Amino acid sequence: MKVHKKALIITYYWPPAGGPGVQRWLKFAKYLPEFGIVPIVYCPENPSYPIIDNSLENEVSEGITVLKQPIKEPYALANLLSKKSSKQISSGVIPKQKKQTFIQKLMLYIRGNFFIPDARKNWVKPSVSFLSEYISKHKIDTIITTGPPHSLHLIGLQLKEKHNISWLADFRDPWTTIGYHKQLKLTKSSSEKHKNLESKVLQTADHIIVTSANTKKEFVLKTKQPITVITNGYDSHQIERPEKDSKFTIAHIGSLLSERNPKMLWEAMSELVNENRTFSEAFQLHFIGLVSDEVLQTIQQYGLSNHVQRLGYVSHDEAIMAQMSSRVLLLVEIDSEDTKVIIPGKLFEYMASDTPILAVGPKDSDVETILKTTNTGQYFYYNQKQAIKSQILSYFEAYNTNSLSVNAIGLQQYSRKALTKTLSDVLKDSL
Template sequence: MNNKKVLIITYYWPPAGGPGVQRWLKFVKYLTEFNIEPVVYIPENPNYPLIDESLVSEVSDKLTVLRHPIKEPYKLARVFSKKSSKTISKGIISDNKKQSFVEKLMLYVRGNFFIPDARIGWVKPSVEYLSEYIKKENIQTIITSGPPHSLHLIGLNLKKKFKLKWLADFRDPWTTIGYHKQLKLMKSSEERHKNLEKQVLNIADQIIVTSFVTKKEFEQITARPIEVITNGYDKESVKAFEMDSMFTISHIGSLLSKRNPEILWKVLSDLVVENTSFSKEFKLNFVGAVSEEVLESIKKNNLSNYINNVGYVSHKEAVMFQRKSQILLLIEIDSEDTKCIIPGKLFEYMVSNRPIIAIGPKASDVEKIIKETNTGNYFSYSDYKSLKIIILEHFHSFQNKTLQSHPIGLQKYHRKELTKSLSKLL
């Protein structure tokens, strides 16, 4: 039986690091088990903000990977400000009041001259290049994954040109994602974003989203079928390790300016003052990029001496931090727009056997999944008392060597199970 060939158009691919690369790397890994042969199309010379060489070994030698050059404005932007271009490309945007003139200008240019994003220049050459490949290989099905949402415009153009089945995968929303509001958009630019989003949602044959909130949001714009396929976890081979001897609370991933739970820093600061044992055994690990605003809040709460600011590490090292830490921290911006965000690391947290403490907006998808799977506790930005009680309970369990999580029903979030759901759509 011949495998069905499917063309996957994505920007993030090894050696890119960060959460964006994991989703399609794992789908591609398992698709062949469901009689589907993936062909991956990526940029030849991308400007990845994070690099993780360890992920290259996960790409099969048998996989066909097509590459085509891309021109990106971040290289030009570095002429004006290396620091601003690097942080903006990572998604770290300072608060309005703290933005330099150069950063404000770059955000204005990025939002109004590069619609929908800085990879728009790759659309036309990609459509030309892929048109030849589609004709030659008789490709019947394509998938585009965004952000960057420019890649959906490649799908849109190919769909108009050929009789293809097109699946548009949204790892994040488009016009309602938090940073969209920070792009200093003119009214005409905002309308253009919404118009392109509407076209993609109404012309693609199938929409895939990673959250239930995004599905509801998109149902107001399109009648096309929408399937929720969340991110998930894969079996990770971890070398033998010992649990941290300290009471470590670890946050894995970026902590942006607005992901700054003052309430947590206050709880930890009070526990340090009130509980001598806690102050001697507590340590806070930051594994990933941390904004200056967060570090200032930490300092203001007299917690600077308790911080282990590790910085960005490879995915394998991040998994090791997850397994060894006593508690895992998940923080989301307190906003209506972030209720739909389900970070990929949540699923890795869930299988690490460590209790999760999550802080974010009420009634979010993360809260739903954590409660469903019994993998931790979820708090709003005003839950001082209950947050303090849980951290103290966990600390006592740590002292008694009984601290662990008791998850239920995790199997449906395994990457292979999720790929099975994808294969049914194909």
Template sequence: MNKKKVLIITYYWPPAGGPGVQRWLKFVKYLPEFGVEPIVYCPSNANYPIIDQSLLNEVPSVTIIKQPITEPYKLAQLFSKKSKTISKGIIAQKEKQNLLERLMLYVRGNFFIPDARKKWVKPSVRYLSTYMSDFNIDTVITSGPPHSIHLIGLKLQEKLGVTWLADFRDPWTSIGYHKQLKLNKASKAKHKNLEKQVLNNADQIIVTSPSTKSEFEDITNRPIHVITNGYDSELVNVKELDSKFTLSHIGSLLSKRNPEVLWKVLQDLVENDKDIAAQFQLNLVGEVGEEVIQSIKNNNLINYLNRIGYVSHNEAVKFQKKSQLLLLIEIDSEDTKAIIPGKLFEYMVSNRPIIAIGPKGADVASIIKETNTGQYFNYDNYEGIKQIILHHFESYKQGNLKTNPIGLQQYSRKQLTKSLAELINPS
């Protein structure tokens, strides 16, 4: 049986590191099992903010085509190292931004709409129009951010009449950093217009959370499907847990994700419980905003901090599996209710209890509750956070700290790819 060919356009692809690359790397891995032949199109010279060479080992044997991209961030780095942090989404608090940072954010927001990869659209459309015609490919999937990738799909649909699925790993105009880009009125309107064009022309829209689906339903009548991120069966062996009472956060902990309430709880516990003080360790694995470090210092926790920095995906999985507790933090904002971090699903299958802190009404809260993998707290729940850490510490002392998850299979990468394949090739 011939497999249905589908062109997948993505900016993030190994050796890119970070969460953005995982989603489509795993979809591409499993799609052939469901009658779909994926062909990946990505940049040949991308300026990825994070590199993870280990992910190259996970790239399956599929056709991958590449074309060069113009990267403004490369030029910006000649003037300021801050451009690299901005490209990672690490934006300093407004009152701490210097003149150059404010100027860079203004230029990024108003001169590069929808984003700094916009110059890849025209040459990609030109190249792919011929490629798709030559190889009889009639279906294309675009994955954003960067949301300029969706404009490639829009143009290919206009030009060739192909079936187009737009995958939104994050929202567009409601994404957390959007308000920090110092957009003028005309730029805001242009973003809204492009978002509307994409949502009203794509044949199918895929989102990663129910909240994003609800948001987009106010803009379009096109079919919208929720396919979350998920977990894969990682071949990472961890023989034993940390001997210390470790609380680990894996991934970027940006300045706006600074959980002051947690630091205050931890200060209270280590200052008033000698057992906890002797055993506790805070692991931060990944990029950390300086405001976060300062808050940890202010709460007299710096001696308990193990700041590890960015590690490969395999190393990150090891930390997840050996830590006593896993920490999940989201910005306390209405705009972040829809964000379901990819690491949540890897956390859930690590068999380690999750302590999550975020905004009221977040999609993450219901997933954690339904799967019985931890507890979710709002930023004002000091006592709740304190009591759950004390409860877990008692279990840790008894050697009985674990979870009893339920219903995780629906979030396996293979099961999620099956749902995707049914959209690509409906029976």
């Protein structure tokens, strides 16, 4: 296909950044040329990524133009106060109010009220200056900003006002309604500033992209600009499928924050361990990625520590291997109205792993809908301990008879290539 349009992708997360934030536009950039779009990536030269995965640099498309400019971030200064707290807050791990230290409370107050919309705000002005010249010289057809960090949308806003260029704003998460936003100890004035900036971005961008149907419902009330849902997805890979674990392993892959601590789930597992000797001998709970101290303490209280194996952060390829080798995959979301819109990027790789998913979260979430329509797992609410216990036992019985499997339906719509086709159509319509 003849390549005829240039899209400038403005993103904070790019390899060697690890975690889910980098995957979305890494994969879009991979497939866009197949649909007539040349991607050009703009990202920081010296970012403070909370997670590093050098293996992802091998997935950057050969020949792609990647522009980098220095960024000044406050986390280096924050490290002088508390390196641990700085890293936790930058990665989204915010302790509960009652357990926050004075330093943590101070850092959250400063982060929320002095860095609006976020700690990368100082990158906006130099980026607009650099990209203005680049856009003029290289005849860019459209710009794409992806957040969080939502300060990157302010780069798009200023470039739009300066060059009247086509602009697509991609929201991987909501802005003012995301859960951690409420924990930033915002003053009334700061809260209004966030809302005003959000409103200006939503009303100025030519097209809004969101990752969930519930986020679209929220944004429809805030803007008349067109909004398209393009979820995250899964990609094809060359990893040979490993054998399933010999033990009955339930694995959680990714960050498990303090608020994602479903006590009734740990209680259900504890009861099965105490009531069923065969289950106790076979059961293992694997955590791959960052786990908050509070979650670990709760698990210990329920007597599950001897069944826990913590593997820490692993490369993306190793995470895929773990997804395929585990017996059951665990997905946990905060029990909140705000989190109904959150669809973890790992969900789609979970779905493609041929491993049953056990999910816990709020009622009427997008995750619940996707699991039901694809037949890839079971979804429960926080008040359904007995039902969760029964489901785990059912999975265990299937494991014992070597019949634990998944019969997925309609996964192709979530492939990265299919999603990029939708994106390319949006881009062409916006030009």
